[in-house]
Amino acid sequence: KQEVTQIPAALSVPEGENLVLNCSFTDSAIYNLQWFRQDPGKGLTSLLLIQSSQREQTSGRLNASLDKSSGRSTLYIAASQPGDSATYLCAPQPGGGADGLTFGKGTHLIIQP
Amino acid sequence: DTAVSQTPKYLVTQMGNDKSIKCEQNLGHDTMYWYKQDSKKFLKIMFSYNNKELIINETVPNRFSPKSPDKAHLNLHINSPELGDSAVYFCASSPLAGGYNEQFFGPGTRLTVL
Numbered sequence: 001k002q003e004v005t006q007i008p009a010a011l012s013v014p015e016g017e018n019l020v021l022n023c024s025f026t027d028s029a030i031y032n033l034q035w036f037r038q039d040p041g042k043g044l045t046s047l048l049l050i051q052s053s054q055r056e057q058t059s060g061r062l063n064a065s066l067d068k069s070s071g072r073s074t075l076y077i078a079a080s081q082p083g084d085s086a087t088y089l090c091a092p093q094p095g096g097g098a099d100g101l102t103f104g105k106g107t108h109l110i111i112q113p
Numbered sequence: 114d115t116a117v118s119q120t121p122k123y124l125v126t127q128m129g130n131d132k133s134i135k136c137e138q139n140l141g142h143d144t145m146y147w148y149k150q151d152s153k154k155f156l157k158i159m160f161s162y163n164n165k166e167l168i169i170n171e172t173v174p175n176r177f178s179p180k181s182p183d184k185a186h187l188n189l190h191i192n193s194p195e196l197g198d199s200a201v202y203f204c205a206s207s208p209l210a211g212g213y214n215e216q217f218f219g220p221g222t223r224l225t226v227l
Contacts (some may be wrong), residue, residue: 032214044165044218051213089156093214098144098168098207100158101216
């Protein structure tokens with residue numbers, strides 16, 4: 001059974017800093033991995049999807065890397081802004097079909113103005 | 114707007130009163146899902162449907178039944194809800210296209226069972 005751990009559980013930093021959020025998963029037989037953000041009382045917004053054959057994906061100030069063999073992914077946020085404050089969730093998907101995502105508990109990020 | 118939508122946003126009910134949550138996606142996706150987020154904010158898959166066919170049914174009490182009238186809709190019916198069913202329920206959809214299987218989530222429905 002896939003288990004996902006996200007470190008740190010919470011992080012509070014002043015704006016402008018570069019950040020790294022970590023995700024580890026126990027079963028490396030994944031098809032892809034998705035990063036989301038969740039704002040309080042809101043749904044999940046997809047940030048990036050990395051296929052198992054890829055090493056990294058970039059979108060704006062976000063860069064996600066994947067080391068499938070070691071069961072790790074990182075989300076790098078450059079030049080953080082107060083609007084980046086949210087909970088960030090990592091979710092590997094076991095197969096390429098209609099498999100559900102397995103979620104970690106997330107990293108609660110606060111960017112101080 | 115192209116999106117995954119859910120109704121209602123909030124649902125309050127007494128124990129034993131059957132309720133339904135509706136989900137619609139206009140993204141043209143083949144697969145739809147239901148997830149549950151409990152009070153500790155932990156998200157877990159409940160069901161997935163591909164082209165109106167049930168693919169995954171995790172260990173979910175049988176009082177929960179998904180219904181898919183067509184590929185764009187996946188409704189969640191809760192028969193005689195219990196106190197422990199209070200949670201936020203999220204609908205999601207994804208294409209089944211060559212492996213770029215990005216999932217898109219709806220805004221969630223907060224169910225409160227009294």
